[in-house]
Amino acid sequence: MRTSDDRVRGRALFQALRATAIILSLGAFSVLQAGSGAGTAGTASFERPGGAQDAPLERPRDLSGRSVKTPRVRAIHTDDASLKGGTAYLIRRDPWLAYQRGRELTQREFGARDGVFGQSGHHAGPLLEDGVTHMASRGHVASCTLCHNTPWRDLGGGLTFGKNGARGRNTPHLFGAGLTEMLGWQNRLDLLAQVDSDGNGWISRLEARGRHASLLTLPESVEGEGARVQLGRFDDDDGDGRPDLDPILAIWYVDSQGRRIPWARSLKDLGVAGYSFEYQVFGHGSHGRQTEHGPPTSSTLRAFxxxxxxxxxxxxAHDPTLLLDPDGDGISGTSLAGSRQFSTASVRDRGATKSAMGVSLDDPDRDGHMEEISQGDLDLAEWYQLNHPRPAERQGREETGRGRALFRKIGCAGCHVPDWFLKPSSPGGKGGIAYPGDRRFFDLSVQEDPIAGRLQGKLVLLADRRQGDWTPRRGSFVLRGYYSDLATHDLGDRFAEQQYDGSVIKRHRTPPLWGVGSTAPYGHDGASLDLDSVIRRHDGEAGESTRSYESLSRRQRSDLLAFLRSLVLYQTEELACDVDGDGKVSSSFTVAGKNTGLERLNPEWLFLHPGEIEGLVTGAHGSEVNSEALINLDAAYGTNLPWLRDSDGDGHPDRRDLPQEKER
Ligand code: HEC
Ligand code: HEC
Structure with missing residues (x-):
């Protein structure tokens, strides 16, 4: 029997041979990984690209097909879809591949060769209100999925860790996160339109005078359960120098030309003529004030x-899309996925020095690894999260129907507002607002199938393909079953959050309750272990509805909890799903000539070059298994496309290789 040491040696030998072959084939004597600290040859990596025919020592394999299969290579950002393998090509020509590569970025366990950690354990993040205490510590895990963990491989909800204060913050799930992001931008536009009468993008003292801020979640013409959400006042009625708005709006101050004054903290500061704001739809809540490092949380998926x-x-990450704001108005670039960005995003790699090929050489954590996350990587990670399917609602049972009615009756829906409307794109101009519309390329509608007794999905494309390019339709979308007003509330002492520096956050964002049946523990601090206790913990603004909950009969409470438990997440790759739009879920779905079993949403099967699975093979112990390892991995994942290829395996693609290797 081989020991694991043998395996490491075997692999090291194989890698060394391969490395030699690469060096010889390049005809160069340059040292692999020159200048990047840890060498790659012999370093174990986390990928498992192989199938049943591969010698596992040489090519680690995974017959379940669920592993990250491709080597880490930084994606190259471009706007030009004809550059094969660049991010515009991936997003427009092969959107499922872009989605899957973005997804990989959130699942990959980054290693030393990628520059992971560097300053582990240091206090980090934005400063709290005393101006010196950092919000968290740095470098705890090597992958997003280690926190966003339930369900696994889908950016679910998860653990609690020390952030803001030692009581910690709990990890929310990211199902439907793109819809949340889009509502945030739409709400910002709608609020601006209420007061910014000259349409210059910021609010002057005069424009703000006497004005209240509120939003309608659903237009009256659309049937459903919407509400009018109150967000405070645009002016500074209490005279503390800040507009009296809900802290979900993070304010920045501007001069008379609309340019952001980064150091300004009050309307009374010198040179301040007014303000603008971000709608911070993400995170459990903050004091809403700008710090040296920008706002305490980010408002876009990309910045987050x-x-x-x-x-x-x-x-x-080095990301010009986030950083560059030539006119200084606080709004920086627009991502390939169509999301406007704020220049307040806190990114440390500012690209002060760059190689001839454009790689940032700043290396803020001084670990010898350059541009650890590229602008192109963020294009893909953002694309994945924008399109990440929304949660499901198990309907049709009597008790959940009764529970939902009670939820409304006792006032829960006053804050946990069920329905929202995403407006279709409009050109703007002449007083009209330029809404971006629904920027996603697909929606997954997931319902309970009463006959099969299981959840079942239906893929609905929201984009059209013309001459090889996919273009999102940017229509409207009625978002049913969201259960948040996207505002903050004071729920009394039991929810007050004392931060490390002694400052107290009393108002927290109403968490959207979609998926809540799958995401215990509850509360921003994860301190309530079940649904009943988190509801009983509500007080303050929710006091009346909590008392109504407490005085319900046992049976009614159980109906209400059954309703909340019916709001669930699911594993996207395991869900029975009508992917080809023929109105049914096949039990033997054929992709690239192979039977893949139950029809499911595996992005690989929707690539421009669909993944071809190995099929029936004999696994270890002689068991017969349907191997989902791919036999056309390179073609499917485009690893040899010119703008993705990484011949020397250093994680920097050939087209933007590290300077040491090209310039020598
Ligand atoms: C150490 C655990 C941890 C890791 C790792 C982690 N997150 Fe999170 N994530 C959290 C917590 C906790 C919050 C809530 C933060 C808050 O309220 O201050 C959060 C919030 C978010 C949000 C906002 C969601 C919402 O509805 O509020 C996004 C987006 C996000 N994370 C993306 C990511 C991505 C992408 C990665 C990997 C690059 C990642 N996270 C890694 C713990 C983690
Ligand atoms: C005044 C607004 C308001 C009302 C009314 C209200 N909630 Fe909440 N709810 C919130 C806020 C804000 C939070 C987040 C508190 C925190 O974590 O600090 C929350 C959290 C929750 C959570 C935990 C979600 C999670 O993911 O951690 C559940 C479940 C919940 N509410 C259910 C209910 C039910 C059921 C009712 C009616 C009995 C209700 N709420 C009434 C504002 C409200």
Whole structure:
């Protein structure tokens, strides 16, 4: 029997041979990984690209097909879809591949060779209100999925860790996160339209005078359960120098030309003529004030991802889309997925020095690894999260129907507002607002199938293909079953959050309750272990509805809890799903000539070059298994496309290789 040491040696030998072959084939004597600290040859990596025919020592394999299969290579951002393997090509020509590669970025366990960590354990993140205490510590895990863990491989909800204060913050799930992001931008536009009468993108003192802020979640013409959400006042009625708005709006101050004054903290500061704001739909809540490092949380998926990679895994992103704001108005780039960004995003790798090929050489954590996350990586990670399917609702049972009615009756729906409307794109101009519309390329509608007794999905494309390019339709979308007003509330002492510096956050974001049946523990701090206790913990603004809950009969409470438990997540790759739109779920779904079994949403099967599975093979112990390892891995994943190829395996693609290797 081989020991694991043999295996390591075997693999090291294989890698060394391969490395030699590469060096010889390049005809160069340059040292692999020059300048990047840890060498790659012999370093174990986390990928399992192989199938049943591969010698597992040489090519680690996974017959279940669920592993990350491709080597880590930084994606190259481009706007030009004709550059094969660049991010515009991936997103427009092969959107499922872009989605899957973005998904891989959130599942991959990054290793030393990728520059993971570097300053593990250091205090990090934005500063709290005393101006010196950091919000968290840095570098705890090597992958997003280690926190966003339930369900596994789908950016679910998860663990609680020390953030803001030692009581910690609990990890929310990211199902439907794209819809949340899009509502945030739409709400910002709708609020601006209420007061910004000259349409210059910011609010002057005069425009704000006497004005209240509120939003309608659903237009009256659309049937459903919407509400009017109150968000405070645009002016500074209490005279503390800040607009009296809900802290879900993170304010920045501007001069008379609309340029952001980064150091300004009050309407009374010198040179301040007014303000603008971000609608912070993400995170459990903050004091809403800007710090040296921008706002305490990010309002877009892209900025959140860049921040999370750095804070949790010590991987700094260099991203001109977030950084560049030539006119200084606080709004920076527009991503390939169509999301406007804010220049307040806190990214440390600013690209002060760049190689001839455009790689940032800043290396903020000084671990010898350059541009640990690229602008292209963020294009893909954002694309995946934008399109990540929304949660499901198990309907049709009597008790859940009764529970839902009670939920409304006792006032829960006043804050946990069920329905929202995403407006279709409109050109803007002449006083009209330029809404972006639904930017996703597909929606997954998941319902309970009463006959099969299981959840069942239906893939609905939201994009059209013309001359090889997919273009999202950017229509409207009625979002049913969201259960949040996207505002903050004070739920009394039991929810007050004392931060490390002694400051107290009293208002927290109403968490959307979609998926809540699958995401215990509850509360921003994960301190309530079940649904009944988190509901009884509500007080303050929710006091009346909590008392109504407490005075329900036992049976009624059980109906209400059954309703909440019917709001569930699911594993996207395991869900029975009508993928080809023929109105049924096949029990032997054929892809690239192979029987893949139950019809399911495996992105690989929807690639431009669909993944071809191995099929029936004999596994270890002689068992017969349907291997889902791919036999056309390179073609399916485009690993040899010119803008993705990484011949020397250093994680930097050939087209933007590290300077040491090309310039020598
Ligand atoms: C150490 C655990 C941990 C890791 C690792 C982690 N997250 Fe999170 N994530 C959290 C917590 C906790 C929150 C809530 C933060 C808050 O409220 O302050 C969160 C919130 C988010 C949100 C906002 C969601 C919402 O509805 O509020 C996004 C988006 C996100 N994370 C993306 C990522 C991505 C992408 C990665 C990997 C690059 C990642 N996270 C890694 C714990 C983690
Ligand atoms: C005044 C607004 C308001 C009302 C009314 C209200 N909630 Fe909440 N709810 C919140 C806020 C805010 C939170 C987050 C608190 C925190 O974590 O700090 C929350 C959290 C929750 C959670 C935990 C979600 C999670 O993912 O952790 C559940 C479950 C919940 N509410 C159910 C209910 C039910 C059931 C009712 C009616 C009995 C209700 N709420 C009434 C505002 C409200």
């Amino acid at each position: 991802t860049a921040g999370a990679f750095d804070l949790h895994s010590g991987l700094q």
